Amino acid sequence: LxxxxxxxxxxxxxxxxxxxxxxxxxxxxxxxxxxxxxxxxxxxxxxxxxxxxxxxxxxxxxxxxxxxxxxxxxxxxxxxxxxxxxxxxxxxxxxxxPLEEATLHFELSEAEAFGRFDRWAGQALPVSASAWSEGALRLRLSGAGPAVAAAGRTLGGEALEEGAATAFWAGLRDQAAPFFATGSAALIRLALPAGTPTVALPGSHLVEWGGAQRWCWAEPDRLPALRALAVAHGGHATLFRAPPGRAGDDVFTPLTxxxxxxxxxxxxxxxxxxxxxxxxxxxxx
Structure with missing residues (x-):
């Protein structure tokens, strides 16, 4: 498209x-x-x-x-x-x-980032994407120039240079970012309702969509527990990428x-x- x-x-x-x-x-x-x-x-x-x-x-x-x-x-x-x-x-x-776009960078813990998500959700802000990982939150604003500029002043943070911002979001879209580098574990995607608080995920993880989409790397044996965790919060977990040589695991959360x-x-x-x-x-x- x-x-x-x-x-x-x-x-x-x-x-x-x-x-x-x-x-x-x-x-x-x-x-x-x-x-x-x-x-x-x-x-x-x-x-x-x-x-x-x-x-x-x-x-x-x-x-x-x-x-x-x-x-x-x-x-x-x-x-x-x-x-x-x-x-x-x-x-x-x-x-x-969008006529204008800007990406803001914040140094925040996961709990602090989720606190911001909750607060921003109640405001009329032109947020089109968000991503948190390893203590850094990136927030993309899209829309008319005055609206993007006003939101940037309200939110604060550090504005990323256009080329760096474009490369960052393209890396997430294409799963070319360092987080998605092929490893020996399984890449698991959790889809959770908006407003779901932080949950304990193994190892390094990535949070998108204001907390509604979360990625983590885990051993395949952890998949049932992660699925149970997602279901308990009204969501589901998908085995997005299995480790090399591993087959037979259900890709999607079993249906009721x-x-x-x-x-x-x-x-x-x-x-x-x-x-x-x-x-x-x-x-x-």
């Missing part, structure tokens, strides 16, 4: 492999890092055409806003990892490129019985023969 300097409410894409893979895996470029401010990838999907397991071409949604009556299948396809069918076309909403029934019913409806990525998300689906 290319950020445009113009305001475009909707734009139709003939899905090539890049766009299709981004939607089904929930990547969608820079939107992923801006999710705390602009919403998830599914919020950008207006419509889709799907080739299902019976060979039928199905159309869902459309090319304009407020176009869905009933079950919103087009958004269901975002993050489905190709388990329900082949995405043939996708209609996406795009956003205007009611949710598993829904997943199975959807799979049977769209792909009754199990032709598409069976077991890709859950062994039972």
């Amino acid at each position: 290319v950020w445009s300097g113009e305001i475009i409410s909707s734009f139709f894409f003939q899905a090539e492999d890049g766009i299709r893979d981004l939607v089904r895996s929930r990547g969608l470029g820079d939107v992923y890092k801006r999710q705390m401010a602009v919403g998830a990838v599914r919020d950008f999907v207006l419509g889709a055409r799907l080739l299902d397991g019976k060979g039928d071409l199905l159309n869902f949604g459309g090319q304009v806003m407020k176009n869905v009556a009933g079950y919103d299948v087009s958004r269901l396809l975002a993050g489905s990892l190709g388990c329900l069918g082949v995405l043939v076309e996708v209609s996406l909403k795009v956003l205007p490129k 019985a009611p949710l598993l029934r829904i997943h199975r019913a959807l799979k049977r409806q769209f792909d009754p023969a199990g032709a598409f990525n069976r077991g890709r998300m859950y062994a039972e689906v």
Whole structure:
């Protein structure tokens, strides 16, 4: 998704492999890092055409806003990892490129950073991204020039040079930052509700989205305990990257019985023969 300097409410894409893979895996470029401010990838999907397991071409949604009556299948396809069918076309909403951006640097402990998150959440600030790790918090402001400048004066901190800020956020987006360097442990991603306080995570960890997304490196044997911790706070934990030579662990938090029934019913409806990525998300689906 290319950020445009113009305001475009909707734009139709003939899905090539890049766009299709981004939607089904929930990547969608820079939107992923801006999710705390602009919403998830599914919020950008207006419509889709799907080739299902019976060979039928199905159309869902459309090319304009407020176009869905009933079950919103087009958004269901975002993050489905190709388990329900082949995405043939996708209609996406795009956003205007922010007129100004600035990144602020703060030296804070994790507890202090979470205190700031709670305080800032109640203020009208143009925050588009945040990241804390190893005692340093980076906060990105995006929007009109006067709003960004006023927020910078209110928040304080040290302003990063534009090139350094761009490189930092690109490193997070592409997982090229030093934190994501391949190690012998498992990379685990915890998704927690906004406002969840600090939780005990093993080793070095990274906190994004004002605390709603947290990354840590841990031995695979710690995964069940971390999943239980996430579920206890109303979230879930994903095995994002397994260590070399390790296979067989569930990637996603196991579903509850009611949710598993829904997943199975959807799979049977769209792909009754199990032709598409069976077991890709859950062994039972």
